[in-house]
Amino acid sequence: MVREEVWSIRSGVAHVVEPEASFALPLDDPDPLPHVIEGGAHLVWQLLAAGPLATANIVEELVDTTGAARAVLDEQVPLILDQLSRLRLVDRAMPGRGLPGDGPAGGGVPGTRSGARTPR
Amino acid sequence: MSALHTGHSPEVLELGYVPAITLVAAIVADRARRAGLRVLFIKGPFFTAQGVRDPKQSFDLDILLHPEDVDQLVELLAKDGWRLRDHPDAVLPFEEHSVTILHHFWPCTIDVHRFWLGFLQDAALTFERLWQYRERTAVGALAFDTPCYEDSAVLEALNEIRSGHRHEGTLAGIRQRVRGRLGEAAGCRLRERALQLGAELSAAPFLRPLGQHVSIPDAPGPAYAEWVKRLSAEDQSVTAWLLRLRDAPLRRRPGMVVDALALRPSQLRALRPDARPGFRGFLEAWTTRARKGSRDMCRYIVRERRRGTGRRTVTNRTDTRRPEHGEEVL
Numbered sequence: 001m002v003r004e005e006v007w008s009i010r011s012g013v014a015h016v017v018e019p020e021a022s023f024a025l026p027l028d029d030p031d032p033l034p035h036v037i038e039g040g041a042h043l044v045w046q047l048l049a050a051g052p053l054a055t056a057n058i059v060e061e062l063v064d065t066t067g068a069a070r071a072v073l074d075e076q077v078p079l080i081l082d083q084l085s086r087l088r089l090v091d092r093a094m095p096g097r098g099l100p101g102d103g104p105a106g107g108g109v110p111g112t113r114s115g116a117r118t119p120r
Numbered sequence: 121m122s123a124l125h126t127g128h129s130p131e132v133l134e135l136g137y138v139p140a141i142t143l144v145a146a147i148v149a150d151r152a153r154r155a156g157l158r159v160l161f162i163k164g165p166f167f168t169a170q171g172v173r174d175p176k177q178s179f180d181l182d183i184l185l186h187p188e189d190v191d192q193l194v195e196l197l198a199k200d201g202w203r204l205r206d207h208p209d210a211v212l213p214f215e216e217h218s219v220t221i222l223h224h225f226w227p228c229t230i231d232v233h234r235f236w237l238g239f240l241q242d243a244a245l246t247f248e249r250l251w252q253y254r255e256r257t258a259v260g261a262l263a264f265d266t267p268c269y270e271d272s273a274v275l276e277a278l279n280e281i282r283s284g285h286r287h288e289g290t291l292a293g294i295r296q297r298v299r300g301r302l303g304e305a306a307g308c309r310l311r312e313r314a315l316q317l318g319a320e321l322s323a324a325p326f327l328r329p330l331g332q333h334v335s336i337p338d339a340p341g342p343a344y345a346e347w348v349k350r351l352s353a354e355d356q357s358v359t360a361w362l363l364r365l366r367d368a369p370l371r372r373r374p375g376m377v378v379d380a381l382a383l384r385p386s387q388l389r390a391l392r393p394d395a396r397p398g399f400r401g402f403l404e405a406w407t408t409r410a411r412k413g414s415r416d417m418c419r420y421i422v423r424e425r426r427r428g429t430g431r432r433t434v435t436n437r438t439d440t441r442r443p444e445h446g447e448e449v450l
Binding site for chain 1: 260
């Protein structure tokens with residue numbers, strides 16, 4: 001069984017989701033300024049705002065909601081997540097190792113803790 | 121699929137007032153929490169989220185603190201680039217209830233309140249009582265400490281009463297909302313909270329139509345007199361200033377007049393932030409202010425002559441009932 005990374009919005013990142021864009025603010029920064037998240041990244045952010053998700057689940061949701069080709073999403077979603085991660089806006093964790101703020105690590109069904117969605 | 125922009129790019133100009141206020145509130149809440157300060161988020165999107173007011177455009181973030189914590193929070197926020205707006209205290213007619221801070225990036229200012237006008241008792245005691253009954257209010261994905269629903273309704277009502285005598289419709293709207301939420305008990309519950317917060321008398325115009333018989337005592341005290349004086353000024357700084365001038369000792373009056381007329385450019389711009397830059401902008405703002413001041417002064421004099429009241433104040437009125445909307449208060 002492949003252990004897939006689960007993504008979540010970092011604790012300490014305040015964010016606002018608007019219809020056209022999301023705005024993410026890393027509160028740990030001195031004099032924090034917001035990142036504007038638009039387009040595909042906005043769609044990914046909206047999903048993460050509802051709870052932690054694995055990359056495959058994000059792709060799955062976007063295939064359903066946007067009708068975009070799975071092959072394109074399989075390529076783009078990891079790039080977006082990587083970019084969000086480099087900006088320290090999202091965290092990644094392997095299932096079973098716990099997410100920040102999830103309490104004791106270990107155990108559990110992948111993708112089901114703290115409001116995460118179950119894979120279809 | 122497009123990616124994202126960082127906050128340092130011009131794209132951030134797309135940030136509207138409500139998201140900006142929400143994010144700035146998150147900064148304030150974070151800084152206050154780290155320092156162990158208690159902050160209540162009031163008005164704007166918070167009251168809208170509580171159902172106290174209809175959604176309306178807000179241009180600033182309003183927060184209320186324990187009066188002794190205000191300076192510390194302002195200092196903390198200074199580390200994030202927030203600066204005090206230059207304040208023309210020479211022409212402020214009343215005790216300063218709030219300070220305004222601004223930031224070169226964010227479109228909204230922060231109004232940091234030491235106390236809330238209309239709470240006619242010790243500000244620290246009022247804050248403790250507000251804090252005791254606070255609730256968490258969600259604005260989008262974030263949650264903030266706000267006064268409880270009833271306290272927010274009283275606070276909003278006082279804000280409207282203070283705004284002048286043209287807001288009966290807004291007060292009626294607040295009453296309608298609290299009746300919808302609290303039912304028949306609305307009047308009693310709001311009066312009880314108003315009493316706890318020292319606002320029973322000042323909120324009387326709001327409470328009476330809710331079935332509460334609030335009568336103003338013969339000697340309501342200096343805090344109430346000050347409140348009525350503010351109402352009589354109807355937010356017209358010139359009228360309020362004239363009242364102060366009238367009450368000031370004779371030897372202080374020339375200095376007060378000079379202070380009011382000889383404003384520094386920074387003071388004038390703080391009073392009129394919409395003034396255009398440069399000397400011409402300053403001149404226009406000064407002229408506009410002088411014209412408005414003269415007009416308000418004339419109105420005040422005409423009103424006083426019509427009444428023929430001389431130096432009467434609220435404390436020696438024979439009718440000490442709080443004037444209803446539409447009634448003159450002087």
